[in-house]
Amino acid sequence: MNSIEEFHGKEKPEGYYEKTLADLAKLNERLNAFNNINMSLSEGFPFSVKDNICVKGVETTASSKMLAGYTPPFSATAVERLGDKFGFLGKTNMDEFGFGSFGMNSAKPARNPFDERHVAGGSSSGSAIATSILKYHVSLAESTGGSIATPAAFCGVVGFTPTYGTVSRYGLIDYANSLDKIGVMARSASDIRCVYDGIKGPDSRDTTCVDNKISAGNSKRIFLIDELMHNLDDKVLSNFDVLVSKLGNMGYKVETRSISFIDKAIATYYIIAMAEASTNLAKYTGFKYGFKNSDFGMQYNEFFTSSRANFGKEAKRRIVLGTFVRSASVKNKYYNKAMKVRRHILNALNEILSQGFILSPVMPITTPKIEDMEKLTPLQIYKMDILTIPPNLCGLTHISFPYAYGGGMPFGAQLITQQFNDYALTDFVEEWEKDFSYHFKYNIGSL
Numbered sequence: 302m303n304s305i306e307e308f309h310g311k312e313k314p315e316g317y318y319e320k321t322l323a324d325l326a327k328l329n330e331r332l333n334a335f336n337n338i339n340m341s342l343s344e345g346f347p348f349s350v351k352d353n354i355c356v357k358g359v360e361t362t363a364s365s366k367m368l369a370g371y372t373p374p375f376s377a378t379a380v381e382r383l384g385d386k387f388g389f390l391g392k393t394n395m396d397e398f399g400f401g402s403f404g405m406n407s408a409k410p411a412r413n414p415f416d417e418r419h420v421a422g423g424s425s426s427g428s429a430i431a432t433s434i435l436k437y438h439v440s441l442a443e444s445t446g447g448s449i450a451t452p453a454a455f456c457g458v459v460g461f462t463p464t465y466g467t468v469s470r471y472g473l474i475d476y477a478n479s480l481d482k483i484g485v486m487a488r489s490a491s492d493i494r495c496v497y498d499g500i501k502g503p504d505s506r507d508t509t510c511v512d513n514k515i516s517a518g519n520s521k522r523i524f525l526i527d528e529l530m531h532n533l534d535d536k537v538l539s540n541f542d543v544l545v546s547k548l549g550n551m552g553y554k555v556e557t558r559s560i561s562f563i564d565k566a567i568a569t570y571y572i573i574a575m576a577e578a579s580t581n582l583a584k585y586t587g588f589k590y591g592f593k594n595s596d597f598g599m600q601y602n603e604f605f606t607s608s609r610a611n612f613g614k615e616a617k618r619r620i621v622l623g624t625f626v627r628s629a630s631v632k633n634k635y636y637n638k639a640m641k642v643r644r645h646i647l648n649a650l651n652e653i654l655s656q657g658f659i660l661s662p663v664m665p666i667t668t669p670k671i672e673d674m675e676k677l678t679p680l681q682i683y684k685m686d687i688l689t690i691p692p693n694l695c696g697l698t699h700i701s702f703p704y705a706y707g708g709g710m711p712f713g714a715q716l717i718t719q720q721f722n723d724y725a726l727t728d729f730v731e732e733w734e735k736d737f738s739y740h741f742k743y744n745i746g747s748l
């Protein structure tokens with residue numbers, strides 16, 4: 302039974318929601334999981350929504366000052382489709398517009414519930430923290446290049462990114478349209494499957510949303526990509542070796558394959574993502590959404606410069622780089638070339654995925670401390686996405702699940718399968734959960 306049915310079948314003590322909300326609000330002051338909490342929630346299974354997904358009448362900012370005060374007059378399709386069994390709990394903190402891997406690019410950096418000195422991971426930081434601290438809860442999150450898998454791994458929850466185009470993007474504040482995917486975080490694979498079943502399917506308001514049958518084509522073969530297994534932190538590697546041998550005992554055959562050019566995925570992704578982001582951010586000018594600049598005495602350039610000063614540092618960097626790679630003189634050298642390399646990487650991954658799953662850790666490092674992250678350059682940070690970018694670049698479904706604990710922190714592994722074979726991933730993790738129990742430091746709202 303999933304915890305959604307379990308929750309509905311249980312008697313709630315008097316004042317259950319009030320107490321849960323009060324406990325949550327208190328802990329939120331330390332962890333920065335939520336940008337806003339619906340303190341009037343009084344029925345339904347609590348669900349939270351990443352702050353780049355619109356909820357009617359609720360401030361939605363993508364954690365950007367540029368969108369402060371923006372209150373959408375409609376809800377995203379995924380939110381609408383959840384239906385009456387669910388109750389809206391609040392909007393979760395994130396890296397501004399989805400730009401980041403560690404939850405540090407937000408006005409209020411997110412903190413890891415297992416140890417507050419550590420990052421929570423990003424960009425869907427708040428969704429992962431909320432899932433890790435609440436007993437009964439699921440979150441609608443979003444991934445462009447790893448934003449579901451990474452925070453899910455660092456916060457010890459299950460993070461599912463579906464095949465591109467199976468969940469409508471209507472009502473999502475775009476980061477990079479050809480890469481963005483709305484997905485789910487939960488404490489179990491069966492909760493994820495329940496939510497995914499509710500939100501997927503074609504939508505006339507998103508023409509990239511397709512009407513495909515989702516399969517569960519399981520396999521007993523798992524492949525590791527040789528080049529992705531280099532440069533892993535020793536602790537990550539030793540824990541991952543234990544996982545591999547456990548899977549061997551479960552009857553899986555684990556083999557290694559090579560994709561010599563897989564490292565090119567990073568540059569390819571960042572060129573495409575930044576190019577698309579720079580056009581998406583062009584609409585924020587201080588006129589229409591969120592922040593309104595009312596100083597009309599300024600010159601044209603001055604006006605837009607002062608409005609767009611509201612973007613954070615990482616957003617500005619991406620506007621500059623993204624605009625550059627799209628410019629006429631270098632378009633063939635960067636953007637058009639990146640589109641071709643993306644296709645090569647997809648072909649190489651597909652060849653392996655036609656024979657079985659691909660498995661790797663989620664991050665090459667253990668969960669870093671906030672103070673250590675502050676010392677890294679943007680390039681060092683981008684390079685840490687090497688394991689999560691390949692499936693995201695290619696629209697391939699993947700799931701991140703906790704597989705070990707070390708030094709008090711959870712470790713996450715990432716399993717990838719072919720497009721539209723999403724149920725194979727939830728089935729796999731359900732099987733894994735039979736012999737492995739997840740631990741949580743908090744269980745707010747338990748019954």
Ligand code: GLN
Pocket residue numbers: 398399400401402423424443444445446447448449476574686
């Ligand atoms: N870290 C990647 C980036 O900054 C991915 C973020 C995401 O998936 N939104 O682009």
